Amino acid sequence: MPAEEDDEDWPPLYDEKEFDEFVNRLVAMEQPRAFALVAELGVRADAQVIGWGLQFAEHVDVALTDGRTRLSFSTLDRVVRVLSSRGTVRVVYLPVDPLPDD
Known part of the structure; x- marks a missing residue:
């Protein structure tokens, strides 16, 4: 998490619409793959x-359907192996919605 600072320390670099587009692209680039x-x-x-599960760049988190078990692994291969x-x-990836073209 970024350090908390006053908003006055960060002047705006974008107008409202540009910032919305920036945030949407940031989220799209960093979103984990759901499976x-x-x-x-x-x-x-x-x-x-x-x-x-969710596959992040550096790790994988899994919730089993038993309602009790949560697991974290370094790779998806390890999840499947265990x-x-x-x-x-099998791993079945959920479809990813493309970014809107607006």
Whole structure:
């Protein structure tokens, strides 16, 4: 988090519309990739969503659907390796909405 400073120490560099565009692009560039973790049951017989996650640039956070388990890993490969100990686990990325063209 940036250090707290008075707003007067930071003169505006953008008008309101330009700043909105700047913030939207910043968020789009830094947004984590959202994904589901899906366990394959049998050999392509059925499937179950077992968790949801966010993949950041430096780490991955996962919440399992059991409502109790939260995990953090350095890579998505490690998540899959740990959760695949009892069977096949797939990563399914959620679609990303493109930036509006305004």
